[in-house]
Amino acid sequence: MRLDAIRALHAVVGLGAGVAVTEVSDRRDGPLPVGIELVRRPCCEGCGGPVWAHGSAKVKLADLPAFGRPVRLGWRKRRWLCPDGSCAVRTFTDQDPTVAPPRARMTSRAARHATRRAGAGRAISEIAADLGAGWHTVMAAVHRWGAALLDADAGRVEGVTALGLDGILLFRRGRYREKHWGTTIVDTRRGKLLDIVPGRSAQGATRWIEARSPRRRRRVRWGVMDLSGPYRKTFTDALPRARQIADPFHVIKLANAAVDDVRRRVQNETTGGRGTKHDPLYRIRRLLLTAAEWVTDKGRHKLRGLLAAGDPRGEVRDAWHAKETLRGVYRIPQHPLAVDTLDELARDLQDDTFSPEPDKLGRTLAAWRTQNANWHRSRVTNGPTEAANNLAKLIKRVSFGNANFDHYRTRVLLYAGKPDWTCSTHSPHAKTRRAGLGRTKSRLRLPAPLRPVWVLLRHPVPGTGWRSIRWRTPRDVDDPLARSDLHPGAGRDSRDFPAGGRGAQAP
Numbered sequence: 254m255r256l257d258a259i260r261a262l263h264a265v266v267g268l269g270a271g272v273a274v275t276e277v278s279d280r281r282d283g284p285l286p287v288g289i290e291l292v293r294r295p296c297c298e299g300c301g302g303p304v305w306a307h308g309s310a311k312v313k314l315a316d317l318p319a320f321g322r323p324v325r326l327g328w329r330k331r332r333w334l335c336p337d338g339s340c341a342v343r344t345f346t347d348q349d350p351t352v353a354p355p356r357a358r359m360t361s362r363a364a365r366h367a368t369r370r371a372g373a374g375r376a377i378s379e380i381a382a383d384l385g386a387g388w389h390t391v392m393a394a395v396h397r398w399g400a401a402l403l404d405a406d407a408g409r410v411e412g413v414t415a416l417g418l419d420g421i422l423l424f425r426r427g428r429y430r431e432k433h434w435g436t437t438i439v440d441t442r443r444g445k446l447l448d449i450v451p452g453r454s455a456q457g458a459t460r461w462i463e464a465r466s467p468r469r470r471r472r473v474r475w476g477v478m479d480l481s482g483p484y485r486k487t488f489t490d491a492l493p494r495a496r497q498i499a500d501p502f503h504v505i506k507l508a509n510a511a512v513d514d515v516r517r518r519v520q521n522e523t524t525g526g527r528g529t530k531h532d533p534l535y536r537i538r539r540l541l542l543t544a545a546e547w548v549t550d551k552g553r554h555k556l557r558g559l560l561a562a563g564d565p566r567g568e569v570r571d572a573w574h575a576k577e578t579l580r581g582v583y584r585i586p587q588h589p590l591a592v593d594t595l596d597e598l599a600r601d602l603q604d605d606t607f608s609p610e611p612d613k614l615g616r617t618l619a620a621w622r623t624q625n626a627n628w629h630r631s632r633v634t635n636g637p638t639e640a641a642n643n644l645a646k647l648i649k650r651v652s653f654g655n656a657n658f659d660h661y662r663t664r665v666l667l668y669a670g671k672p673d674w675t676c677s678t679h680s681p682h683a684k685t686r687r688a689g690l691g692r693t694k695s696r697l698r699l700p701a702p703l704r705p706v707w708v709l710l711r712h713p714v715p716g717t718g719w720r721s722i723r724w725r726t727p728r729d730v731d732d733p734l735a736r737s738d739l740h741p742g743a744g745r746d747s748r749d750f751p752a753g754g755r756g757a758q759a760p
């Protein structure tokens with residue numbers, strides 16, 4: 254059999270017929286160098302006419318590993334000159350987004366591969382080691398391609414009928430390790446993480462929901478949350494038609510917290526200090542929080558004995574009974590009976606015989622009556638939200654102390670958001686250089702429409718020097734710089750502007 258070396262080389266490198274492999278070095282150490290260039294001679298991007306060669310530049314790109322070695326692709330990008338003096342395009346270089354988008358430091362296929370692996374929960378450092386690339390190169394590629402995939406996958410947030418909100422600790426940052434919280438937004442029916450927004454206030458989640466179409470919002474029938482005021486406000490404001498549900502896990506967690514609070518207070522009062530390992534109540538601190546059906550006979554015996562020894566007024570016992578009664582309510586199958594029992598419990602806890610902690614629990618139960626009753630009616634839980642939160646926390650551990658919210662969001666959504674990976678062929682780079690706009694390096698960034706922005710205008714005033722005016726654009730102006738009437742001297746006296754200006758000097 255005769256082996257055609259060139260064809261074999263092309264098959265192994267696998268970049269298609271348009272790419273010629275010009276070099277594969279046998280260097281032993283470091284990444285395997287592979288040289289490529291485009292076969293096709295392009296036409297002018299502006300006028301479509303023939304072009305002249307105008308030198309070349311070599312671009313190094315991290316590529317997929319081959320035969321257990323990282324690969325470094327050296328792409329000789331040729332530069333082309335348009336000989337037509339009237340054409341807007343003077344020179345341009347070879348581009349092929351199937352190999353790599355402009356200004357990327359990794360090939361498209363390596364970036365897709367890295368994104369896929371980050372979506373499987375792998376650490377960026379691990380992916381970077383395999384590719385022989387830097388951490389920042391890989392993270393940038395994952396963020397760019399991952400965000401493009403999530404944007405392209407519009408169906409991801411479709412068809413939601415039950416929406417869950419929950420808080421999550423994102424990271425600690427700054428000198429005092431300040432806590433930064435986020436809110437996870439979950440499709441609780443399908444257990445899918447829809448998005449994660451910064452902050453635990455009502456604002457972030459409300460904005461997110463309001464950004465969906467009215468049709469999508471109307472389809473949401475249930476809004477599930479922990480007992481948090483801000484999320485209740487979010488549902489009331491953004492999804493007024495959805496029924497609000499308080500998640501049983503959080504309700505029972507609150508009852509457990511009440512038991513623990515009473516235990517600690519009584520312990521303090523009877524022993525005059527924090528619990529030690531010999532104090533009766535301290536010894537049963539975990540047993541008190543264990544579900545009654547999981548406590549063994551020996552455990553029961555211990556509970557009874559140590560409660561008798563350390564709980565003279567029976568306050569801890571009462572709180573424990575309140576907790577178990579509340580748990581029992583969630584096992585009642587008929588919903589009217591469950592709701593009645595819950596009402597009765599809330600009333601009982603608020604009477605004088607109970608200590609302040611169960612009393613507070615009773616008041617909370619009364620305040621969240623509708624949301625609790627709705628759970629018994631629908632049985633929609635926030636369990637999938639908690640599950641999604643667990644997945645999010647896993648990424649947090651994998652990414653050790655990563656404190657970049659956007660990077661974190663992309664990685665978490667790739668991992669727990671069940672994206673449609675078939676959208677990943679979408680190239681994240683729109684071509685930024687267009688004919689006629691040729692050599693502008695940085696493009697003017699215009700503010701997003703419908704958002705007022707502050708514009709600082711400075712102009713000379715004869716005799717007094719400069720005068721500055723800060724001016725707030727109205728909501729309906731997309732591009733404040735495009736309005737000629739904003740320019741002082743263009744027919745309108747700047748002193749007529751509303752006095753928003755802190756920087757304004759008296760003439």
Ligand SMILES: [Zn+2]
Binds near residue numbers: 298
């Ligand atoms: Zn041209």
